[in-house]
Amino acid sequence: MADKLKVTLVKSPIGCVPKHRRTVEALGLKKVNKTVELPDNAAVRGMVNQVSYLVKVEEA
Template sequence: MADKLKVTLVKSPIGAIPKHKKTIEALGLKKLNKSVELPNNKAVQGMVFQVKHLVKVEEI
């Protein structure tokens, strides 16, 4: 299991429900096609799972 995840915003959260918009913001994603590196833990995995239709995830 990798120790970091690279999360990239690939779809706009404009039409998403407010909870998903807040989750995207909490992950540190602000603009389309921008990426952040996050630790691979249960909290981050849960947040990514909630918005999996808006992001692309890669293990680093």
């Protein structure tokens, strides 16, 4: 497993469940097509799994 994950927001969270919208914001994603590098741990993987229909994940 890589020690970092590249997470990119590919779909707008407008109209999504409010909890999912807050999760996207907590991941540090504010605009579509923006990418953040996050540590690869259980907490981040759980957040990404919850909003998997909004984001694209790559191991960095």
